Amino acid sequence: MRKHQQLRVWQEAMKLVVAVYAITSSFPVSERYGLVSQMQRAAVSVPSNIAEGAARGSKADFLRFLYIARGSLSELETQLQIAQRLGYLHDLSIISAQIDSVFNQLGGLIKHLKVAP
Numbered sequence: 001m002r003k004h005q006q007l008r009v010w011q012e013a014m015k016l017v018v019a020v021y022a023i024t025s026s027f028p029v030s031e032r033y034g035l036v037s038q039m040q041r042a043a044v045s046v047p048s049n050i051a052e053g054a055a056r057g058s059k060a061d062f063l064r065f066l067y068i069a070r071g072s073l074s075e076l077e078t079q080l081q082i083a084q085r086l087g088y089l090h091d092l093s094i095i096s097a098q099i100d101s102v103f104n105q106l107g108g109l110i111k112h113l114k115v116a117p
Helices: 007-022 035-054 059-085 093-115
Strands: none
Touching: 007 035, 007 059, 007 093, 035 059, 059 093
8 A cells, every 4th residue: 555545634535536526427518528627637636646745755745745735625615616606516515524624634734744854
């Protein structure tokens, strides 16, 4: 098992990807190459950047990729709100809770790495 697969934040981010794919499957076909694609890419970017950063040789690189993952997570959150305003989603509570959890875990890992020797 690779280092990133042992990280709880990576595991939760992977669950978030599955949730986003499930949610976007009900969006209109006209959004397939628009909002659906953007949301899926942003979601996939989160665990992908965690994995890439963990595979890098330095703490500085890992931190940089964790910040990128956090940015992708914020992008996804914005896209979910857009989808809700367009009437494609009605209840964001479950997915928002997942996003909050991953965001908090990323923040905790970033903080830990910043103070670790």
